[in-house]
Amino acid sequence: xxxxxxxxxxxxILRDFGILPPKEEPKDEIEEMVLRLQKxxxxxxxxxxxxxxxxxxxxEFDEEDMKAIETYREKRLKEWKIFKKKQKFGELREIxxxxxxxxxxxxxxxxxxxxxxxxxxxxxxxxxxxxxxxxARKFPATKFVKAIVDSCIQHYHDNCLPTIFVYKNGxxxxxxxxxxxxxxxxxxLEDFYAA
Numbered sequence: 722x723x724x725x726x727x728x729x730x731x732x733x734i735l736r737d738f739g740i741l742p743p744k745e746e747p748k749d750e751i752e753e754m755v756l757r758l759q760k761x762x763x764x765x766x767x768x769x770x771x772x773x774x775x776x777x778x779x780x781e782f783d784e785e786d787m788k789a790i791e792t793y794r795e796k797r798l799k800e801w802k803i804f805k806k807k808q809k810f811g812e813l814r815e816i817x818x819x820x821x822x823x824x825x826x827x828x829x830x831x832x833x834x835x836x837x838x839x840x841x842x843x844x845x846x847x848x849x850x851x852x853x854x855x856x857a858r859k860f861p862a863t864k865f866v867k868a869i870v871d872s873c874i875q876h877y878h879d880n881c882l883p884t885i886f887v888y889k890n891g892x893x894x895x896x897x898x899x900x901x902x903x904x905x906x907x908x909x910l911e912d913f914y915a916a
Contacts, residue, residue, distance in 0.1 A: 809862070812858065817872045821868065845908075
């Protein structure tokens with residue numbers, strides 16, 4: 722079979738009668754780049770505009786511009802909703818023993834839960850609560866809770882405090898029991914974060 726793009730007298734005759742499509746001219750890369758840059762320059766940079774700039778340019782918008790802005794607004798709103806859904810905790814909350822199963826073991830799927838069992842008479846527990854409170858704000862997608870140990874476990878020994886359990890999908894993924902495992906009495910936030 723003969724190549725329709727080949728330069729032959731026969732192909733020229735077929736092109737003249739409309740039997741073959743016009744011969745494709747080789748594309749000039751520079752010309753294509755210039756056309757692409759011109760097209761990009763014509764696009765209005767809505768995403769780069771501030772709210773004040775958008776409001777100022779609003780009188781010049783045509784129907785196509787308004788559709789583009791509405792599409793962009795919907796996209797950003799969807800992104801914001803996804804972000805807010807992930808950022809739902811952000812604080813160290815107090816729970817009681819009867820809330821443990823619901824708040825920790827049966828927490829939402831794929832959510833990390835950090836629970837600190839403490840006694841307020843132990844200074845190391847108060848220090849851990851301070852650090853967990855800061856970490857809760859830094860990692861709002863992780864659920865941080867604390868509970869007075871006696872409301873969860875009766876007759877728990879003070880030498881096992883502070884106690885921190887790390888849960889995910891109802892399973893214990895990590896545990897720190899006692900002052901030494903929790904970083905010692907000179908615990909700094911950086912050390913705690915590294916653990």
